[in-house]
Amino acid sequence: MASHKTTPSKMAAEIRNFMKVGGSAQHAAGVQWFFKEEIKSHGWYTQDLRRSAKALRRKIREEFGLEFLVRVADRLFTGKVLEEKIYAVFLLEKLTHELSDAEFKLLESWLSRISSWADHDGLVHYLIGPMIVAKPARSKRVFLWARSADRWHRRAACVALIHATRKKIVFAQVVRLSNLLLKDEDDMVQKGLGWLLRETAKADARRTVPYLMSIRGRASRLVLRTACETLPEQARKRILSKTP
Secondary structure, eight states: OOOTTOOHHHHHHHHHHHHHHHSOHHHHHHHGGGOSSOOBOOOOOHHHHHHHHHHHHHHHHHHHOHHHHHHHHHHHSOSSBHHHHHHHHHHHTTOGGGOOHHHHHHHHHGGGGOOSHHHHHHHIIIIIHHHHHHSGGGGGHHHHHTTOSSHHHHHHHHHTTHHHHHTTSOHHHHHHHHHHHTTOOOHHHHHHHHHHHHHHHHHOHHHHHHHHHHTTTTSOHHHHHHHTTTSOHHHHHHHHOSOO
């Protein structure tokens, strides 16, 4: 893969060919069990995929630079094959502190290419989320996603704030976003919101418990149960109680 005549498209094509022959047909058949959507998989195990991407990331950066690496990832995060999208995420994982607003905008455009919760969470939790921590002003984008007709954009609005809420820097945004999505009936969005509120409660129970108490009549049981998972039993029972 090391040639100065190589383009991002050619590099991505070589990676795709490599992944076609390196997976497990047996594992590929079992992957579908985890998804409601139809998934195309080459049967790679995550650890092997990450190890390969990490090694290639170093080589690409040394020879072609970060911009080239981003363009390769952009070409991989297309289509329906799960491993290609996850590989794209792994190529940029741990480099988010070096990426600019231009790359953030590019990653945001990938949301329209999502086909399952796995490539969604890879993109949003491991790339977009850390970029919001690096520049909290980027969190304003989640309110646009929350109003999207697309379930993955709405789930992204929640998952994108998880890293930031762990650092206690977006509590007001979490409350505002939650109020927008409390009545969302999509289970993927509910699970994403519950996940966000659970992490917020772990980081800042003092402010989160009163908020959870205030939304008992509006939030779904799935959201509330998930949000309460790490709270002390007494607080959990109060929040999940049907009586005020």
